[in-house]
Amino acid sequence: MKTILLHIFDDSSLESRLQVALDIARGHDAHLTCVQPTTQFTPIALGPLGGEFVTGVNFKDMEAAERAHREKIEKRLKGEAVSWDWQVGLGDAATILTERSRLADLVIVSQSFDKRDASDKPLPIAGDVAVHAQSAILVVPAEQMSFDCEGPIVIAWNGSAEAAKAVRSALPMLKMAKDVHLVTVGEDHGNFPHSEASLYLARQGVPTTLHELTGKPGEASDIVMDFASKYNAAALVMGAYGHSRLRETLFGGVTKDLLGNAKIPLLMGH
Template sequence: MKTILLHVHDDIGQAARLEFALDLARATSGHISCVQITPLEYFVGTDPFGGMYAVKEVLANLREQETAERARIEARLASEGVSWDWLQFDGNVAQTLISQARLADVVILSQPARGDDPVAEPIPVVPDVALHSRAPVFSIPAQVKPLDVAGPAMVAWNGSYEAAHALRFAVPLLKLASDVHLVEITQETRDFPSTAAASYLARHGLEPEIRTVAPGDKGVGATLARTADEIGASYLVMGAYGHSRLREMILGGVTRDLLGDARIPLFMSH
């Protein structure tokens, strides 16, 4: 993971995102590209004649907050001994991250929150970026332990294109794990069963353990989360499922459930 794209925004998930990016950069000798985006769409209105205007006082206050946030994070990065740079943009957050991720190895975002404070919560861009970025996404819970790349890793496998994309992208990280667990929640015959994924990983020098788990009463997402807890997984690799219609993201049930409740980082690719 040599190029790590970190979304910078002053919210309750920023501290966890930064710590995770630093852990990942140190473990992989990677470079952190900090991307700070002013979400102008939230501060632009329209008048009765079709014109557009910015709420100047609010926008000025936001610029001041962003300047302070940049100074704070740059001071931290300067003391961490990692390679980094800073990119500043105005515009749509999801679209800008998708554009900037074209040469990134991974994008660090925050897991969507379910609180009552939209100002403090992370901007909910994970679904959009995960489904449209050419790079995989790490979705990080607001409260997350330090990343242990040498700990166990779990891969959710169902033979889909999405799961295969995520698995291939994750290989450099999986090589650092103490154990790799391929977890398949199915009793059905698949064109690409977990044994095919295990053979692929074996060619990369990995010896994954295959687990076939029956889905529980609470659904596949809950079963995956429970299995990750049992394994003690440092992170979960999975496909991001869904489609878009006029930019409204409709995620598959498993992806949506895990994004809402996961207690460990999710490494996702569509």
């Protein structure tokens, strides 16, 4: 992990994802790029008379608030022992983070709900970024105020291409973890059982402990989280949306459950 993107937005979870980002940047001697979507706006001329698009939103005040927020965070970052820079992007946050993930190792966002209300909850972008990002994505719960780079890590393995990508993307973090637990729930998974994942990781210098957990598919998210809690895991590595995203939205699914309810950071790949 040498290039980390951090979503900057003035919401109630910024502090948690910033703290986690700083811990990971220090632990991996990585560079932190703060990505701030902006509301900068130029009136659009409409019609032959050159009339301008009119809105009741005060963009000048919004831009001033963004500048003040940036200055506040930059002042703080100058006191941290990390390499960092600041990037401003015009557009929605999920799209900007996805585009800039092409040359990044990790994107850090906050756990969020399906819908945003009028409060200061984080934007509901974790699912979109997890599906489209070209790097690993770390989804941070609001209560998480630190990250132990040497802490145990649990891998939720189901033999999918998404899980395999998550494992490959997580290699730098897995190599630093003191223990790596590779778990499956229910039956073995076809041509790529957890023993194959364990062998792959062994060749990378990452020893694993294999666990076969019993339970029904609909209980998988609770079973995996209970296991992670038991072993005091610093993070859970998993594939994002192994089924179609529409199917998970309609019928539930491990990804959907954990994105909304996980108590530890999720390191995801798709």
